[in-house]
Amino acid sequence: MNQELFLRRRSKVHVPMGTGGATRAQVASAIREVAAFRCVLSETLIEQIGMLSPTELKHWLHGIVEILRRRSGAHVHHRPFYPDFPEQVLRATEAELYLNAVIHYLTLRRLPPTEESRPPLLEGNFIHWVIEPGSVHEFESLLEPLVSSRTSLSEEETADVVWFVREYKSDVFRLLPEAIPFREIRAQVGGALILHVAGDARVDAFLERNVETATDVLRLAVALSGGDVSLATATTRFKAMKRSMRRLLLRLLDSIPNATEDVMRNAERWKRLAEVLHPGDYADKYPRALDAITAARRDEAPATFGSRVETLLAQRDIATLTPLLQSRPGEFARRLDVSLRRATNPEAVLDAFEAVATQVSSPVLLQLLAQVRAPRPLSPARLHPKRRIRQGLWHQGSPRTSHRRSVGSRSPNLRKRACNAFCIAAATRSLFHRSRITRIQGAAGAACIVEIATYAGARQSVAYA
Structure with a gap:
């Protein structure tokens, strides 16, 4: 207690x-x-x-x-310098105050001789x-809200969490919640468990459940060295580690898919960590971990997930892009708008997103909801049909490039008024397609209605072309 x-x-x-x-x-x-x-x-x-x-x-x-x-x-x-402050200071001359200050610092804080004292403060x-x-149960319940926080812990709160782990040891698992939402706190709890509850199989199970990325492994190593797990400050000076700790960190890193891409985000920190991990000692046992750290040492940046997505978008290969985005549902939600605009079959994109929508966090889903519900005013676009029609045609909206080409190719055989009507009709077909409303359950359990509009001209297509 x-x-x-x-x-x-x-x-x-x-x-x-x-x-x-x-x-x-x-x-x-x-x-x-x-x-x-x-x-x-x-x-x-x-x-x-x-x-x-x-x-x-x-x-x-x-x-x-x-x-x-x-x-x-x-x-x-505490001993007051002037016990009868402020009266004693008001009565003293400037020379006396100056000499008292100089003597105080030159003689290692010797106080001036005085017999004055102030009466005790009024008590009330x-x-x-x-x-x-x-009760003991109330005391033990203090741990769960600390580790369930969704923001960083203060130094005092971190010390409280470490105290519980250090004192309760293996018994601390009954006090921990099923899930720890904040990654920094996962690293702090995981580091404390490694240091104070070594040898318990539940520690490995906890780490495998809560370490999801290479950055999580880095935070865990920083926590073991007493550094800043937010990775916001300067590079941590990593302490020498036992072989068991080194094997544990390398095993966690080796089990992470696409670890190299994540390692390159903090390449300098990984270079420093590699000096104490010695991944070459376990090259045969953890080859993927060695490859990821070697890439950081050589500054060999691999093709990232974002670069592959941008390449497929530029190629308008939405059929290949869709399964790639499904591997990262949150990124799929952020890229849903542009994917729908460039897809020849928007229904297939929506079906693919609906299959993974439950894995998207509620904040991202709400952002998507706000995006599709937001008013999207369009600036007037001026169309210039070829050949005989000299005057530009104004339309409140920006049609797609394909419709613009079809208008230009057919307008020479039409009168000016008929061409204008045709332009408006083409723009209307481009701007207004049927919309779809899908009910999606967020990962946090809150249901929200996400209106996913598949019309091609909700924004100006040239922004994505």
């Missing part, structure tokens, strides 16, 4: 079962001692400490007072908080 953690996070303390015997005077003395730190014990807590023996009460009170002293700063002894009922009793 960490009373300081419990008191700081819940304003509660745990009182163990006692043998009884504490007198009312001893309990009142304990209440008075705690009240010196502007705290008061609740009625329930007073009843519980009254069931302790005098020795147990003394031991319990000593621990609580030490915590309160550290929290209030009372554990540090200034209660900061009420301390309640708490």
Whole structure:
């Protein structure tokens, strides 16, 4: 039981079962001692400490007072430079104040001689908080909200998580939630488990379940060296690792598909990590991990996922692009708009996206919903039919290039007015195709309606051409 953690996070303390015997005077003395730190014990807590023996009460009170002293700063002894401040400073001359300051620094903080003192501050009922009793179950429940956070933990919160892992060891698995959503916290918990719960098969299972990318492996190595798992600060100085830790990190990296692409995003950090991992020692056992780290050392960037997607989009090979995007549902959602515009069969693209839509996070789905629902005003486009028609035709919308060519090829045989009507009809066919409404379940469990419009001219096609 960490009373300081419990008191700081819940304003509660745990009182163990006692043998009884504490007198009312001893309990009142304990209440008075705690009240010196502007705290008061609740009625329930007073009843519980009254069931302790005098020795147990003394031991319990000593621990609580030490915590309160550290929290209030009372554990540090202070001597005021001018005890009767500000009156004493107002009465002193500038020369006296200057000499006192110089002597203070030259003589290693020796204070000027003085016999003046200030009367004690007025005491009153200034209660900061009420301390309640708490059970062991309430204390153990503090871990789950910490590791379930969706934002970075502070240094204090990280120390609390590490304390639970270090003290509970293998028993900590019953306190951990099924899933840890934030990757930085996964790395911090995983690093603590490797350091303090080594040899437990559940540690390997936890890591295999929560380490999904090469960057996750890098964060885990940074956590083992006490660095910044957000990877936002300068390169971490990695500590020497045992063979078991090196094998574990290489095995995790070897099991990740397309690890080289992810490693190249933090190539310099991987170069530093490779100096302590020595992947060449396990070249036969973890060849993919060695290849990924070797590529970072040689700066041999492979063809990335994004480059392959852009190439297929430029080639308008949507049939090949669709299964590639299905491997990354989130990227598929972001590329859905442009894929539909360039597809000859939009229905096939929509069916492919619907098959993986449940794997897309709810925020991305909501962004997609906002995108397709947003108003899309189109600037007027001027069409210039060839040959006999000299005057440009204005249309509120931008037709596709293919329709523009068909208009130009057929307009010479038409009168000006008929050509204008034909241009509008062609643009209308291009701009307005049937839309489709698909109900999609997000990964977080919240259902949302995503309106996926398959019309080709919702935005100007030239933006994607």
